[in-house]
Amino acid sequence: MNNFSSPQAGPMMKDNPFDLDNDAAYAAWRERKLDGYPLDVGELIVEVNDPRQLTTTEFEAVLVRCRKTNMAIVAGPAGEDPDKAIPRALGSRFGLTRLDCNRGADDDGVTTLKVVGNEWRGSYIPYTNRPIHWHTDGYYNRQENQIRGLLLYCVSPAARGGENALLDHEIAYIHLRDMDPDYIRALMRPEVMTIPPNVEGGIELRPARSGPVFSVLSDGTLHMRYTARTRSIEWSPDHVTQKAVAALNIFLSSASPHIYRAIMQGGQGLICNNVLHDRSGFDDDETHTRQLYRLRYYQRIAGT
Ligand SMILES: [Fe+2]
Numbered sequence: 106m107n108n109f110s111s112p113q114a115g116p117m118m119k120d121n122p123f124d125l126d127n128d129a130a131y132a133a134w135r136e137r138k139l140d141g142y143p144l145d146v147g148e149l150i151v152e153v154n155d156p157r158q159l160t161t162t163e164f165e166a167v168l169v170r171c172r173k174t175n176m177a178i179v180a181g182p183a184g185e186d187p188d189k190a191i192p193r194a195l196g197s198r199f200g201l202t203r204l205d206c207n208r209g210a211d212d213d214g215v216t217t218l219k220v221v222g223n224e225w226r227g228s229y230i231p232y233t234n235r236p237i238h239w240h241t242d243g244y245y246n247r248q249e250n251q252i253r254g255l256l257l258y259c260v261s262p263a264a265r266g267g268e269n270a271l272l273d274h275e276i277a278y279i280h281l282r283d284m285d286p287d288y289i290r291a292l293m294r295p296e297v298m299t300i301p302p303n304v305e306g307g308i309e310l311r312p313a314r315s316g317p318v319f320s321v322l323s324d325g326t327l328h329m330r331y332t333a334r335t336r337s338i339e340w341s342p343d344h345v346t347q348k349a350v351a352a353l354n355i356f357l358s359s360a361s362p363h364i365y366r367a368i369m370q371g372g373q374g375l376i377c378n379n380v381l382h383d384r385s386g387f388d389d390d391e392t393h394t395r396q397l398y399r400l401r402y403y404q405r406i407a408g409t
Contacts, residue, residue, distance in 0.1 A: 123278070123321045125286050135279055142173065146271070146365035149178050156181040156374060157194040164198060167376065171199075171409045175273045176377035178367065185261045185371045189215045192258035192398050195374055200407025201254045204400060205243060208310070216399040220389060225305075234263070234395075237384040238333040239357045241274065242401050245300045248316050251328060254402035255379045259369035263395035266387030271365040272357065273380050274329035278319060280356050281349060288349035292318035297346055298330070299339040326405060331381065333357060357381070369397070378405050 120127060122134030143149065149170055153163045156179055163179075170177035179195060193215065196202070204214030209226055211217060218231050226232040243252035257269075281288040291297060296315045303311040320328045332338060333354060340350055357364075369375065379401075387395055 121321065121325050123319075123325075123327050125282075125290055131282070138173075138275060138279065142276075142363070143170075144362040146178075146367045149174065149176060149365065150180050150373075151177055152180045154182070156191050156372070159195075159198055168199070168406070168408055171376065171378070171406045175275060175380050175409065176271060176375060178369070179374045179376060180370075181372040181374070183370070183372050187260045187396070189213065189398060192256050192374055192400055195258070195376065196254070196256045196400055196402065199254075199376060201256065201376075201400070201402040201404055203403040205246070205250065205252055205403060207243070207401065214400070216401075218397040218399050219395060231399075234266075234387050234389065236386040239270070239272075239381055239383045240332040240334070241329050241379050241381055242399075243379075244298075244316075244330045244332045245303070245311060245314050247314060250403065251330065252379050252401045252403070253322075253328065253405040254377070256374060256376050256398075256400040256402070257369065258374040258398040258400070259371055260396040260398065261371045261394060262368055263387035264390040264393035266368075266385050267395050268366055268368045268385040269375070270383045270385075271367070271375070271377075271380055272361075272363060272382070274331075274378075275327055276363045277329065277353060277356065277381060278327060281352060284352055285345075285349075287345050288352060289319060291341070291343070291345040291349050293320065294341065294346075297341045298332075300332070301337040301339070324405075326378075326409075329379070329381065333383075357383075376406065378409060 120130040122131045151163060151166045153159055167177045167179055206214045209216050220234050221227050221232045230237050242255050295317050297317055299313055299315040302309050302313045316330055318331050322328055340346055389395055
């Protein structure tokens with residue numbers, strides 16, 4: 106039987122599995138979630154003819170994966186077409202239209218990720234070839250502008266490296282709740298994680314931002330805000346929070362079969378509900394320059 110044969114839409118508020126006082130709802134959802142959960146990144150890949158115009162069959166194949174794992178990799182025909190219309194069209198097919206125009210984004214809200222020289226972007230790790238620790242995107246955004254959907258579209262891979270690790274944030278939730286529901290309780294507190302202000306040349310570009318790691322949104326879905334970076338991140342000093350964060354970091358650095366790893370190839374796009382991810386370091390050469398487009402959305406993938 107195909108692992109994706111019983112798609113589930115996102116949970117509703119009634120009997121919400123993320124309600125810490127409702128063990129029965131959690132147990133039922135957990136069992137469905139883990140039943141036939143794919144353990145091979147290859148199962149996430151959907152080959153398509155034209156990522157701009159998915160057929161109904163291709164669309165449903167992507168959606169069913171996103172319902173199960175909160176992510177899918179759409180693989181278009183090999184090639185290095187740098188047209189930004191490709192990821193934009195792909196996202197909009199899944200209801201992803203409201204782009205976050207962050208500072209690094211181009212005028213159209215699409216961010217080009219590649220190694221840059223001395224301009225200001227070069228002081229931000231995404232625009233270098235250095236590794237990036239586990240995170241969800243926009244963890245420093247204000248609470249009302251959280252990033253729910255994320256699309257990473259690869260125009261061309263590096264000569265070496267540039268691998269992404271991917272982990273469904275609902276799997277991270279299950280891991281921690283199974284260890285101790287108090288870990289989740291601690292990580293849902295609104296002051297649990299504080300990101301320091303972004304100050305450049307004495308000017309504050311963004312104030313410090315506090316917020317929860319896990320939150321349940323009005324549509325009943327689970328959102329995660331997280332960075333494994335340690336520099337200046339302030340965690341609540343209480344014992345339970347410290348243990349919860351340590352447990353999460355151990356899980357993220359483990360060889361869990363739930364952690365997928367892939368080097369995105371030209372024409373491949375990761376579409377996801379802002380799952381946890383990292384990136385290994387990489388090297389470009391004269392003929393191989395890693396270039397990705399990053400599209401951050403305020404919406405989740407429709408129907409998940
Ligand atoms: Fe990211």
